[in-house]
Amino acid sequence: MGASSLIVLFFAAIAFSVGGISIAKIFVKGVKNPQKGQAYECGIPATGSPWHQFNVGYYLFALIFLIFDVELVFMYPWAVVVKQTGLTALIEILIFIFILFMGFLYAHKKGALKWM
Amino acid sequence: MSEITVTHILFVSTALFFTGMYGLFTRRNMITMLMSVELILNSVNINFVAFNKYLYPGKLDGVFFTIFVITIAAAEAAVAIAIIINLYRSHHSIDVEDASELKY
Amino acid sequence: MNASVIIFYIIAAFILGAGILAVTTRKIFRSAIWLLFSLIGIASLYFWMQVEFVAAVQIVVYVGGIVVLIIFSIFLTQKSGDEMPKPLKNRSIFSALAVLFGFAFTFNLIKQYGFKQIESTPFEVKVSDIGNQMLSTTEHGFVLPFEVVSILLLAAMIGCIVIAMKVKHNEQ
Numbered sequence: 001m002g003a004s005s006l007i008v009l010f011f012a013a014i015a016f017s018v019g020g021i022s023i024a025k026i027f028v029k030g031v032k033n034p035q036k037g038q039a040y041e042c043g044i045p046a047t048g049s050p051w052h053q054f055n056v057g058y059y060l061f062a063l064i065f066l067i068f069d070v071e072l073v074f075m076y077p078w079a080v081v082v083k084q085t086g087l088t089a090l091i092e093i094l095i096f097i098f099i100l101f102m103g104f105l106y107a108h109k110k111g112a113l114k115w116m
Numbered sequence: 117m118s119e120i121t122v123t124h125i126l127f128v129s130t131a132l133f134f135t136g137m138y139g140l141f142t143r144r145n146m147i148t149m150l151m152s153v154e155l156i157l158n159s160v161n162i163n164f165v166a167f168n169k170y171l172y173p174g175k176l177d178g179v180f181f182t183i184f185v186i187t188i189a190a191a192e193a194a195v196a197i198a199i200i201i202n203l204y205r206s207h208h209s210i211d212v213e214d215a216s217e218l219k220y
Numbered sequence: 221m222n223a224s225v226i227i228f229y230i231i232a233a234f235i236l237g238a239g240i241l242a243v244t245t246r247k248i249f250r251s252a253i254w255l256l257f258s259l260i261g262i263a264s265l266y267f268w269m270q271v272e273f274v275a276a277v278q279i280v281v282y283v284g285g286i287v288v289l290i291i292f293s294i295f296l297t298q299k300s301g302d303e304m305p306k307p308l309k310n311r312s313i314f315s316a317l318a319v320l321f322g323f324a325f326t327f328n329l330i331k332q333y334g335f336k337q338i339e340s341t342p343f344e345v346k347v348s349d350i351g352n353q354m355l356s357t358t359e360h361g362f363v364l365p366f367e368v369v370s371i372l373l374l375a376a377m378i379g380c381i382v383i384a385m386k387v388k389h390n391e392q
């Protein structure tokens with residue numbers, strides 16, 4: 001599995017996807033109407049444009065996700081070496097998690113995790 | 117030209133840096149300016165990893181710098197977007213020309 | 221021209237093409253998606269340089285976190301299907317000139333510098349090495365930045381909650 005087989009696989013992937021789409025374009029004789037292009041929402045006709053504005057609550061969830069996502073990046077190398085490093089590693093990660101847990105408690109207390 | 121050296125990778129990161137610069141100069145929308153800043157930070161990360169790989173292969177400092185820069189970029193993007201949302205609430209626009217109260 | 225060189229040029233063209241489209245396209249949502257592709261290209265450049273851990277971090281944090289946050293912010297603040305106004309002609313011409321001049325200057329500088337590459341030591345990044353150096357309290361240990369980063373993340377989190385939730389109390 002060298003680098004040259006990667007190139008072959010790269011072009012094979014492109015040929016596969018482009019070939020599939022172009023064959024479908026040739027053979028499918030579809031009828032196009034606005035009804036067909038609509039999003040399916042439980043059978044009810046869709047109202048409004050899909051580009052409308054969303055609630056701020058979504059942003060807070062994404063923010064808390066991002067912060068703990070970054071925390072995970074630091075926890076992974078820690079988890080690999082915790083067995084050989086021993087007690088020091090445990091104390092260090094406990095301080096780390098304690099500080100971030102304060103933030104989680106703050107978010108919980110402010111009601112950032114409540115659905116509004 | 118048969119071997120990729122550190123110079124080639126530096127050319128890519130320089131081009132990416134100036135692409136981000138162009139976006140920062142021409143865009144007046146705050147979110148797109150933030151995206152240009154992300155491009156610039158990424159070009160710096162490529163530099164760190166390339167220097168570590170080609171010039172100091174026995175060490176890991178460039179990798180550590182990259183990880184910390186990515187972390188700080190995440191925090192920076194979160195705070196910047198919070199500010200943008202707050203600005204949109206008070207001005208109903210996220211154009212930098214409209215938010216000129218802090219200028220003077 | 222062996223295969224690894226060709227792969228490098230493909231990756232470089234992908235990164236730069238997606239980056240240029242991200243800063244020039246006029247629909248903001250498409251701009252975010254081009255930024256996403258550019259970041260994925262950078263992650264594949266890290267894979268090409270055999271630093272798999274950094275590539276994984278790039279995908280997890282940038283592609284999975286920051287771009288999602290940017291797309292959320294687009295949904296929160298814009299009619300995102302609309303086109304943005306064109307930049308002023310003078311401004312785009314002069315910034316293109318400045319950027320080209322800066323690129324030529326830096327290009328020349330890098331080309332003349334002549335880096336001394338070390339080929340003898342193999343470069344490999346083991347995650348256990350990263351973990352050991354990150355947690356060691358001796359010389360060349362990164363334990364202090366590791367703890368300080370948690371305070372930075374705490375400050376960012378509290379700051380974002382304070383800034384983004386401020387107006388909601390007045391409404392209720």
